[in-house]
Amino acid sequence: MKRLIVLSLLTAVTFLTWGSVAPAHAQDSAKDDKPTFYHLVPGTYVNPWPRFTVTYPKEWTAERFAVAGGQVFLVSPPGPGPHPSLGVTIAPFPHPLDRFPEANLAVFKALGYTDVTVVTDKPSHLQDGTPAWEVELHYIANGKPVNTLFLATKKGDDVIVHVEVTSRSGKVGEDLRAIPYSLRFQPEKDVAIKVPPDVQEFLDKHNNDLVGHDLAKVMAHYSDRYLNSGNKKREVERMWGFVINRITAAEVGVTELVPEGDKAYLAGFGRNNLGTGMVEDTIIKENGEWKWYGNQREVVP
Numbered sequence: 001m002k003r004l005i006v007l008s009l010l011t012a013v014t015f016l017t018w019g020s021v022a023p024a025h026a027q028d029s030a031k032d033d034k035p036t037f038y039h040l041v042p043g044t045y046v047n048p049w050p051r052f053t054v055t056y057p058k059e060w061t062a063e064r065f066a067v068a069g070g071q072v073f074l075v076s077p078p079g080p081g082p083h084p085s086l087g088v089t090i091a092p093f094p095h096p097l098d099r100f101p102e103a104n105l106a107v108f109k110a111l112g113y114t115d116v117t118v119v120t121d122k123p124s125h126l127q128d129g130t131p132a133w134e135v136e137l138h139y140i141a142n143g144k145p146v147n148t149l150f151l152a153t154k155k156g157d158d159v160i161v162h163v164e165v166t167s168r169s170g171k172v173g174e175d176l177r178a179i180p181y182s183l184r185f186q187p188e189k190d191v192a193i194k195v196p197p198d199v200q201e202f203l204d205k206h207n208n209d210l211v212g213h214d215l216a217k218v219m220a221h222y223s224d225r226y227l228n229s230g231n232k233k234r235e236v237e238r239m240w241g242f243v244i245n246r247i248t249a250a251e252v253g254v255t256e257l258v259p260e261g262d263k264a265y266l267a268g269f270g271r272n273n274l275g276t277g278m279v280e281d282t283i284i285k286e287n288g289e290w291k292w293y294g295n296q297r298e299v300v301p
Contacts, residue, residue, distance in 0.1 A: 047088065048255070055182040059078065060077050070092075072089065082168035086163070088161075090277075093159065101118070117138045121136075134149065159277075164180065189256075209221070225284075225293065226292055230298055249273045252269070262285045
């Protein structure tokens with residue numbers, strides 16, 4: 001178990017540097033009827049990579065604080081609580097799906113929750129037949145009883161996706177249980193596309209400098225104005241510095257590229273020998289060269 005958690009944490013550091021740590025997307029009125037990785041309509045979360053959707057009550061609103069550990073989305077009903085909530089997490093997990101309950105239970109205990117007990121622990125599947133695993137935990141948080149139900153599934157060999165719903169009023173009911181089971185993958189959206197030559201050159205240089213273990217050159221590919229969910233250039237440098245000497249191969253696959261003036265919104269995946277992670281970022285042209293720019297979002301504590 002200790003080796004499983006340490007390996008997952010090491011690959012998680014690599015995963016986080018791809019720009020995947022973000023507060024939940026703002027729920028604005030839709031400019032069009034086709035949600036993309038950078039614009040959502042109320043009641044539908046669209047993940048950039050792997051591409052999937054999760055539906056939830058339209059009146060629920062995004063939580064505006066930093067999320068960690070691979071959690072990319074968090075919503076709950078508005079107004080004073082306690083309320084149920086929905087979270088979406090994508091994380092490196094180079095282990096069989098049936099190891100998820102063991103690792104998840106250990107993490108909950110490590111976080112300091114008490115009286116952690118397993119309510120359900122069983123294999124399951126999505127509506128399209130994709131294998132999944134359902135786990136419901138009961139625990140005490142801040143002196144109050146809480147139940148969280150997880151529905152986990154794998155993307156490839158080394159990425160886990162899990163949707164979790166939390167109830168603060170007893171066992172997770174059928175209305176909440178239906179939310180994680182609304183998970184729908186769209187594999188046709190996960191195919192890497194051909195990008196313009198200058199963008200590909202930028203990505204290739206970034207990958208080559210990672211493999212060459214040249215942290216200074218890697219960070220030269222980041223704008224000095226880089227800001228991604230509160231993380232500035234120095235935080236990214238610290239995270240890359242932790243793993244760069246272990247990297248022996250690296251690539252970035254782009255599944256969606258949306259130009260907008262001197263910037264472009266980019267989604268896809270980053271892969272190296274330590275694992276695979278989601279890429280959701282903005283690049284900007286400065287002095288004729290593309291640079292990582294981030295989502296330019298500050299974090300509200």
